[in-house]
Amino acid sequence: MISGKAKVCGIMAYPVEHSLSPMMHNFYAGQMGIDFAYVPFKVPEDMVEAAVKGAYALNLTGMNITVPHKQRVIPCLKELDPAAESIGAVNTLVRMEGGFKGYNTDAPGLLRAMTEQGMEIEGKDCLLIGAGGAAKAAAFVLGSRGAASVVVLNRSESRGWELAEDMNRRFGRAFMTAMALKDYEKLPAKAWLAVQTTSVGMAPHRDQAPIEDREFYKSIRNAVDVIYTPFKTRFMSRVEEAGGRAVGGLDMLIYQGIEAFELWNPEQKVPCHVISRAREMMIKELER
Numbered sequence: 001m002i003s004g005k006a007k008v009c010g011i012m013a014y015p016v017e018h019s020l021s022p023m024m025h026n027f028y029a030g031q032m033g034i035d036f037a038y039v040p041f042k043v044p045e046d047m048v049e050a051a052v053k054g055a056y057a058l059n060l061t062g063m064n065i066t067v068p069h070k071q072r073v074i075p076c077l078k079e080l081d082p083a084a085e086s087i088g089a090v091n092t093l094v095r096m097e098g099g100f101k102g103y104n105t106d107a108p109g110l111l112r113a114m115t116e117q118g119m120e121i122e123g124k125d126c127l128l129i130g131a132g133g134a135a136k137a138a139a140f141v142l143g144s145r146g147a148a149s150v151v152v153l154n155r156s157e158s159r160g161w162e163l164a165e166d167m168n169r170r171f172g173r174a175f176m177t178a179m180a181l182k183d184y185e186k187l188p189a190k191a192w193l194a195v196q197t198t199s200v201g202m203a204p205h206r207d208q209a210p211i212e213d214r215e216f217y218k219s220i221r222n223a224v225d226v227i228y229t230p231f232k233t234r235f236m237s238r239v240e241e242a243g244g245r246a247v248g249g250l251d252m253l254i255y256q257g258i259e260a261f262e263l264w265n266p267e268q269k270v271p272c273h274v275i276s277r278a279r280e281m282m283i284k285e286l287e288r
């Protein structure tokens with residue numbers, strides 16, 4: 001039941017109709033008996049500032065922000081979490097005195113998806129496939145969790161280097177380098193931890209992977225794909241066929257939501273059995 005005292009949150013996106021977040025957050029609130037409501041807001045780019053002001057005036061507890069507003073929302077905030085500042089993207093707003101504070105829960109969501117599967121980052125040699133927005137959050141996680149080295153493999157090598165140099169500066173250590181995706185055969189043989197952040201392999205292009213060559217996958221020990229449609233990508237299948245372990249984007253999506261839900265309800269921790277049920281529900285929804 002939603003009472004007059006309910007905390008109200010929502011997601012701001014354009015389009016918003018495809019979002020699984022309302023289902024996810026209302027499910028947690030229902031399962032945990034929290035007086036909370038979460039609704040979709042379809043906001044065009046030129047209305048982002050008005051929408052953030054309006055959300056504050058309407059006493060919203062927080063918001064999720066997604067494509068295409070994750071950067072545009074930053075100047076509208078009262079405060080910015082340092083990790084979100086380094087990543088340059090905000091996906092969660094939390095109400096504070098006089099405005100909203102911006103966070104990025106994609107990064108802790110990725111980290112939690114990996115740690116729940118026992119994938120360690122500290123001391124590992126990593127491959128980061130892609131150099132866009134999702135890669136930046138992943139690079140931040142790898143850097144802040146002590147990756148020994150990260151090679152950015154990107155179609156455009158210069159964009160890969162831009163990301164690598166930005167992160168090397170931020171972390172004050174030269175742990176990142178870049179290479180053109182087509183040159184993957186030049187990589188030294190290592191037990192890589194790979195994070196796939198491009199859109200290659202996303203439905204309807206399920207029969208694609210950023211690298212097709214099965215030889216490449218033999219040197220991958222652990223892998224994450226940020227794509228969640230399909231929830232088992234061709235990239236993940238290739239890793240598993242070659243004997244490695246792979247985590248998909250659905251776990252990341254779930255844990256970024258959990259991190260946001262816990263920022264809005266700091267006195268609550270979403271229990272594991274509720275997370276598992278949400279996962280089943282989302283798989284059903286994605287299969288529809």
Ligand code: ATR
Nearest residue numbers: 130131132133134135154155156159197198199200
């Ligand atoms: P996002 O914010 O989702 O990461 P993005 O900023 O548009 O999206 O980045 C998309 C990433 O996927 C980039 O690394 C892009 O490579 P380029 O920087 O060379 O453009 C990569 N990408 C997209 N389509 C690709 C393809 N067909 N083959 C290889 N890489 C691709």
